[in-house]
Amino acid sequence: MTEVQRPPRDADAVVVGGGFYGAHIAAFLARRLRTVTLCERAPALLTRASYNNQARVHGGYHYPRSILTSLRSRANYPRFIAAYPAAIDRSFTKLYAIARRQSKVTAGQFAEFCRRIGAPVQPADAAQARRFDADHVEAVFEVEECAFDATALAQAVSAAMDAAGVQVCTGGAVRAVRAVRAVLPGGARRLRVQWGDAPGEATDADVVVLCTYSALNDLLADSGLPLVPLVHELTELALIEPPPALRGLGVTVMDGPFWSAMPFPAAGVHSLSHVRYTPHARWPDGGADGHAVRGDAVLRALPPSHAPHMQRDAARYLPEMAAARYLKSLWEVKTILPRSDVDDSRPILARPVDGAPGLVTVVGAKIDSVYDVEEALTAMLDSDGIR
Ligand SMILES: Cc1cc2nc3c(=O)[nH]c(=O)nc-3n(C[C@H](O)[C@H](O)[C@H](O)COP(=O)(O)OP(=O)(O)OC[C@H]3O[C@@H](n4cnc5c(N)ncnc54)[C@H](O)[C@@H]3O)c2cc1C
Structure with missing residues (x-):
């Protein structure tokens, strides 16, 4: 350049x-x-x-x-x-697990949705599926992502x-x-x-x-x-070292207040995000709401980390997550259009x-x-x- x-x-x-x-x-x-x-x-x-x-x-x-x-x-x-x-x-296997409770889609609906949009999907192999807690997870799929x-x-x-x-x-x-x-x-x-x-x-x-x-x-x-x-959120992404058995996996638990852990290639570790715990604060901006808050000021006064909550909840679905080692958090202001809500x-x-x-x-x-x-x-x- x-x-x-x-x-x-x-x-x-x-x-x-x-x-x-x-x-x-x-x-x-x-x-x-x-x-x-x-x-x-x-x-x-x-x-x-x-x-x-x-x-x-x-x-x-x-x-x-x-x-x-x-x-x-x-x-x-x-x-x-x-x-x-x-x-x-592409060095990892990508799994999407459907939560048994509180999910906005069932396993059958998710598979049908993938077929409708032409997205490759297949049941995860039995050894991978067994990693998940059957009380919390209805089904596990392997996808291409x-x-x-x-x-x-x-x-x-x-x-x-x-x-x-x-x-x-x-x-x-x-x-x-x-x-x-x-x-x-x-x-x-x-x-x-x-x-x-x-x-x-x-x-x-x-x-x-x-x-x-x-x-x-x-x-x-x-x-x-x-x-x-616009709508802004103060977000926290935890960087973790997964236990060896999870290193070659990316996992997303769908569809609702769940979580995702997947490779973060720029640092050679995994990221962990959680729909409930990643956002710390949320504020509207622009239009009739005016412009009272600047994101950079929010990033200068960070709240206590939610990483322990993220990891604890993730381990309910995938027990091996309890052995992940927390490294640090990446904080950012996420900006979305109001319609996304x-x-x-x-x-x-x-x-x-x-x-x-x-x-x-x-x-x-x-x-x-x-x-x-x-x-x-x-x-x-x-x-x-x-x-
Ligand atoms: C927690 C989180 C998770 C996400 N996960 C994903 C994901 O997995 N996959 C995905 O596709 N997307 C994801 N996104 C969304 C994705 O990160 C954004 O859509 C994308 O990075 C936006 O890129 P950008 O270039 O617009 O913004 P930025 O990368 O923020 O770039 C904006 C740039 O503008 C500069 N700037 C600001 N003001 C000025 C100024 N006055 N003068 C000069 N420069 C200025 C800033 O310094 C900054 O470098 C995620 C976002 C967040 C926050």
């Missing part, structure tokens, strides 16, 4: 936020536009939610209550794997940006984005990305894409622009901002849904005649 000390004064497009979304989208835009700059406030790329997550490449299995999200995952899964092969970890290595993904997406000619500037936060009238024949409107304190420390561009995820409304508020209705779907946001032509806000739901954002961006650029 071409690293620059300072962003240029002028670019066709600026992408703000160097998580996976920003980096992938910058490379995507640079295949269509001449000059694309990526601005990331951290010293390195993919250090926030794109690292602090469960590393599951979603194969659709997770969403039996949202057929649309599952079908999008089925379409995006092979694309993501083909685009980033060096970041893919892999994990990604966030560090390898950062390298791969950086190489893609390099090949596409993206200029990357790290270590400085964008302060604001404003619509300005350019000193051009016809006085066309452009966008000014203010990345420094001095008036000249800014880049003018035709297209600006905000990929700042949990900090999206921070930047919109600082820019005096309309906020996007209703049906457990994972819609994406890729929307122009009122009053700022050319400015687009993006919030991705899962790593692979970047391809849904690509489609939405293509439609927007085509309709604005931007090539």
Whole structure:
């Protein structure tokens, strides 16, 4: 990737936020536009939610209550794997166990759902199934679902940006984005990305894409622009060393207030997340709720860990989990669109901002849904005649 000390004064497009979304989208835009700059406030790329997550490449299995999200995952899964092969970890067996009580699907419904979305599924072999407590688990299935290595993904997406000619500037936060009238024949409107304190420390561009995820409304508020209705959660992911017998397994217990333990390839350990214990706090943001809380302030005052609760509950379903060794927790602000609450779907946001032509806000739901954002961006650029 071409690293620059300072962003240029002028670019066709600026992408703000160097998580996976920003980096992938910058490379995507640079295949269509001449000059694309990526601005990331951290010293390195993919250090926030794109690292602090469960590393599951979603194969659709997770969403039996949202057929649309599952079908999008089925379409995006092979694309993501083909685009980033060096970041893919298939070295483990992936099991989905259906809880006997409180599950929102039965084993029969889960198997039928997999067949409907075309997701490979088969009963787990008897030795694997016997690991689970039969009082708590109705059935265990083996599926095809892999994990990604966030560090390898950062390298791969950086190489893609390099090949596409993206200029990357790290270590400085964008302060604001404003619509300005350019000193051009016809006085066309452009966008000014203010990345420094001095008036000249800014880049003018035709297209600006905000990929700042949990900090999206921070930047919109600082820019005096309309906020996007979002919901944030303070999340804790425990990193654990599983007992040797579980090292080659990824396990998800479905479908409700259960848990998941699977390889976290970037650190060579497993992650453990729990639907009840991973979220510590939750707050609405934007729209009528205003913008009272900044995620970064929440991350500076962390509550006590829930890891012991996660492990204790997991061991009720898979007794060998009691022997896992807790290492540390990854904390992050997870951002979802309010609609996700209703049906457990994972819609994406890729929307122009009122009053700022050319400015687009993006919030991705899962790593692979970047391809849904690509489609939405293509439609927007085509309709604005931007090539
Ligand atoms: C606990 C948890 C588990 C998850 N599990 C999975 C999973 O298993 N599989 C999956 O596919 N998805 C999962 N997700 C969702 C996934 O992590 C996100 O969809 C994805 O990482 C979002 O990528 P992003 O690039 O938009 O955000 P980020 O990676 O957070 O990138 C945003 C970037 O913007 C930068 N930024 C913010 N403000 C500014 C500014 N003003 N100027 C410059 N830069 C700025 C930040 O520093 C950051 O680097 C999970 C999320 C969480 C929190």
